[in-house]
Amino acid sequence: MNKSDSEKIASVLENMGYRQALNMDKADLIVVNMCSVRQSAVDRVYGLIQKFKKLKAKNGKLKTILTGCILKKDKQKFIKGFDLILNIRDLASWPLLLKNYTAGAPNQGLNYLEIRPKYQNDFSAFIPISNGCNNACSYCVVPYVRGPLVCRDHREILEEVKNVVQKGFNPIRNAISNGAREIWLLGQNVNRYSSKSKIINFARLLKMINAIPGNFLIRFMSPHPADFSEELIDVMANSEKVAKYLNLPVQSGDNEILKKMGRPYTVEQYKSLVKKIRKKIPNINLSTDVIVGFPGETKKQFENTARLFKEIKFNIAYFAKYSPRPGTAAWQMKDDVPWKEKRRREKILREIIGKYA
Numbered sequence: 001m002n003k004s005d006s007e008k009i010a011s012v013l014e015n016m017g018y019r020q021a022l023n024m025d026k027a028d029l030i031v032v033n034m035c036s037v038r039q040s041a042v043d044r045v046y047g048l049i050q051k052f053k054k055l056k057a058k059n060g061k062l063k064t065i066l067t068g069c070i071l072k073k074d075k076q077k078f079i080k081g082f083d084l085i086l087n088i089r090d091l092a093s094w095p096l097l098l099k100n101y102t103a104g105a106p107n108q109g110l111n112y113l114e115i116r117p118k119y120q121n122d123f124s125a126f127i128p129i130s131n132g133c134n135n136a137c138s139y140c141v142v143p144y145v146r147g148p149l150v151c152r153d154h155r156e157i158l159e160e161v162k163n164v165v166q167k168g169f170n171p172i173r174n175a176i177s178n179g180a181r182e183i184w185l186l187g188q189n190v191n192r193y194s195s196k197s198k199i200i201n202f203a204r205l206l207k208m209i210n211a212i213p214g215n216f217l218i219r220f221m222s223p224h225p226a227d228f229s230e231e232l233i234d235v236m237a238n239s240e241k242v243a244k245y246l247n248l249p250v251q252s253g254d255n256e257i258l259k260k261m262g263r264p265y266t267v268e269q270y271k272s273l274v275k276k277i278r279k280k281i282p283n284i285n286l287s288t289d290v291i292v293g294f295p296g297e298t299k300k301q302f303e304n305t306a307r308l309f310k311e312i313k314f315n316i317a318y319f320a321k322y323s324p325r326p327g328t329a330a331w332q333m334k335d336d337v338p339w340k341e342k343r344r345r346e347k348i349l350r351e352i353i354g355k356y357a
Contacts, residue, residue, distance in 0.1 A: 001126075001128060001131075001186050001187075001188070002033060002035050002068065003120070003126055004117065004126035004127070004128050004186055005033055005067075005068065005088055005091075006033045007117035007118050007119060007120055007126065008091060008112060008115045008116075008117045008118075009031055009033060009067070009088075009091065010117070010118040011115060011116055011117050011118040012091055012092075012094050012095065012115060013029070013031070013094075014118060015095075016094075016095050016098070024051075024055060025055065025058075027055075027059075027062065028059070028061045028062055028063070029062070029063050029064075029065070030052065030055075030062065030063075030064045030065070031064075031065045031066075031067060032045055032048065032064070032065070032066050032067070032068070032082070033067055033068040033088070034066060034067070034068035034069060034070055035068060035069050036068075036069040036070060036071050036074060036141050036145050036325070037069070037140070037141065037142070038320065038323060039323040039324070039325065040323070042074055045066070045078070046077065046078070046081070049078075049081035049082075052064050052081070052082075063083045063084070064081075064082045064083050064084075065082060065083065065084045065085070065086055066078055066081075066082040066084070066085045066086070067085070067086045067087070067088045067091075068088055069088075069141070069142070069145035069146060070085065070145060071141055071144060071145060071325075071326060071327055072327070073326045073327065074326075084098075088112060089112050089131075089147070090112070091112035091115055092111070092112055092114075092115060111150075111152075113128055113131055113150070113152050114152070114156065116160075119164065119180075122178060122179075122180060123180065123181050123182055124180060124181070124182040124183075124184060125161075125164040125165075125180040125182070125183055125184065126184045126186055127157065127160055127161060127164070127183060127184065127185055127186065128152070128186045128187065129151065129152055129157050129185050129186065129187050129190065129193050129202075129205070130149055130150060130151040130152065130186075130187035130188070130189070130190065130192070130193050131146055131147075131149075131150050131187070131188070132146040132147040132148050132149045132150050132188060133146060133148070133149055133188040133189050134148055134149045134189070134192070135189060135224065135262070135264075136262045136329070137251075137261055137262045137263060138260060138261050138262040138328060138329035138330040138333075139261060139262075139291065139294070139322065139325065139328055139329075139330045140325075140328060141325050141327060141328055142188050144327055144328075146188060149188075149189065149192060151193050151194055151195060151196070153195060153196055154195040154200040154205055154208070157185075157205065157209075158208060158209065158212070161183055161209050161212055162212055164179070164180040164183070165179045165180050165183070165212065165214035165216045166179050166214065179214060179215075179216070180216055181215065181216050181217065182216060182217050182219060183209070183216055183217070183218050183219065184219050184220065184221070185205075185206075185209075185218065185219070185220040185221075186220070186221065187220075187222070188222065189222070189223070189224045189227065190202065190220050190221060190222060190223050191220075191223040191224060191227045191228060191229075191232060192224065192227050193205060201229075201231075202227075202232060203229060203231040203232040203234075203235045204235075206218065206220075206232070206235050206236070206239060206242060207235050207239065209241075210235075210239040210240070210241045210242060216241060217241060217242075217243045218239070218241050218242045218243060219243045219245065221247050222247060222249060222289075223246070223247070223248060223249075224249070225248055225249070225250070225263075225265050225269070225270055225273055226263075226264045226265050228248070228273055228277075230276070233276055233277055233280050233281070234280065236277075236280075236281060237280040237281045244281060244283050244284050244285060245284070245285045245286075245287070246277065246284055246285070246286055246287070247287045247288065247289070247318075248270075248273075248274070248277075248286060248287070248288055249288055249289035249290075250270055250288045250289070250290060250308065250312075251263055251289060251290055251291050252290065252291065252294065252297075252301075252304075252305055253267055253290075253304045253305030253306070253307060253308030253309070254267070254297070254301040254302075254304040254305060255267055256301065257294055257296070257297055257301050260294065260295070260296065260330075260333070261291070261294060261330075262329065267304070267308060270308075271308075271311070271312070274286065274312055285315045285316070286312070286314050286315055286316075287314060287315055287316035287317060287318065288312075288314050288316075288317050288318070289317070289318045289319075289320070290305065290317055290318070290319055290320070290349065291320045291321075291322050292305075292319065292320070292321055292322065292337075292342050292345040292346050292349065293321055293322045293337035293339075293341065293342035293345060294322045294330070294337070295322070295330060295333035295334055295335055295336060295337070296333065296334070296336065297322075297337055302345050305349070306348055306349060306352060309349055309352045309353065310352055313356040314353060314356065315356065316353070317349060317350075317353045319346045319349065319350070321339070321342040321343065321346060322335070322337070322342065323335075
């Protein structure tokens with residue numbers, strides 16, 4: 001989603017007359033598109049401020065903008081380090097905001113999801129179908145920085161897919177395109193998608209995209225196990241363009257930890273879902289996300305996660321060592337698993353994955 005937002009930012013800026021600089025040293029405008037999901041990402045952005053000060057000493061025209069997912073607490077920390085901090089959801093108003101150089105300019109009213117991006121390559125196209133999230137995972141800042149779930153009209157999505165998969169002249173890239181070979185449908189909770197009319201859910205949207213002529217694969221992320229319906233499994237199994245790959249975040253293999261995380265399913269329900277998926281799509285490649293060292297996670301509870309990994313035999317896993325995020329429910333919990341122990345637990349899970357990858 002961060003990459004997709006960056007493509008939209010590039011499109012807006014180029015329509016204003018900006019052109020991409022070869023590197024930061026040559027730039028008159030630098031835009032940092034931040035992700036707040038992990039503290040390490042926030043720290044990296046903070047580390048750029050001193051570099052920007054040195055660049056400004058050489059180039060008095062240089063302006064810097066911070067956008068993306070920004071917590072209120074982080075915003076206060078960054079406010080002196082950037083010339084402007086702009087809301088990604090106000091992207092349509094950026095031309096006015098930059099022209100007047102004030103955050104008080106009125107919004108032009110266009111949903112930023114409707115802005116046509118400057119696609120970065122001809123092979124893959126990132127297509128957001130929704131933004132925001134209605135879940136309440138205790139470790140996650142997304143609902144606070146992205147807001148509640150908002151879905152695009154299915155007709156807009158279908159039109160964008162048709163445009164990027166067709167061969168011919170691409171006015172955005174000013175070149176002949178062979179058509180995208182890979183479509184990524186994006187959302188913080190992608191399978192909670194529902195059109196404004198409530199008639200088209202995510203499974204039906206997939207089916208409609210599958211029917212679009214062209215030689216391309218359909219991928220999506222990130223789905224939520226609690227919203228994974230039988231209908232969606234059937235559509236995936238019967239759609240030749242839907243890639244036989246699925247990222248299905250589990251986050252923990254212990255029911256007590258899942259409850260503390262605010263994940264509305266049990267380990268047993270997750271395993272049952274995986275069993276249904278593999279029965280109907282035997283050749284599926286399955287990846288997952290997991291957090292190690294969540295507050296209060298005992299060694300026995302971690303062993304339950306390791307046991308789940310051995311049982312499920314994931315092809316790929318994406319690991320996060322828990323780090324407290326201000327404003328979340330887990331922020332109130334004691335971060336009592338030492339960093340060294342978090343690294344040890346991650347290493348164990350990586351070794352298990354290595355046996356089945």
